[in-house]
Amino acid sequence: MENTASIEDFHRIDIRAGIVQRAEAFPEARVPAIKLWIDFGAEIGLRQSSAQVTVHYAPETLVGQQVIAVVNFAPRRIAGFRSEVLVLGMPDAEGAVVLLRPDTPVPAGARMF
Numbered sequence: 001m002e003n004t005a006s007i008e009d010f011h012r013i014d015i016r017a018g019i020v021q022r023a024e025a026f027p028e029a030r031v032p033a034i035k036l037w038i039d040f041g042a043e044i045g046l047r048q049s050s051a052q053v054t055v056h057y058a059p060e061t062l063v064g065q066q067v068i069a070v071v072n073f074a075p076r077r078i079a080g081f082r083s084e085v086l087v088l089g090m091p092d093a094e095g096a097v098v099l100l101r102p103d104t105p106v107p108a109g110a111r112m113f
Helices: 007-012
Strands: 015-025 034-039 046-051 066-070 076-078 081-083 089-091 097-099
Touching: 034 066, 046 081
Parallel strands: none
Antiparallel strands: 015 034, 015 066, 034 046, 076 081, 089 097
16 A cells, blocks of 8 residues: 555544534535534543534534544634534545444543554
């Protein structure tokens, strides 16, 4: 494989579980998205993200749900909104994003290893 990553590369990416505390439609975004405020526990706290997940999710269905996110990428501005973490998902058969989530609840801030 040309793009082989080392285990050290993998360990530099901080992937954590968080609990969605608040979610709002994000009509200002160029691509349909939802604004999320996610609690990653005492160590990291509340962070916000813009997630392009509107095909399978409505804001009200995400509150209280666990999500998986990269928490150590540099923040980005999306239509004036500071997106601090990258919520992870995979495309379904039509290309719409399906969120990655633990199948059993884990503590907010739990780190993937």
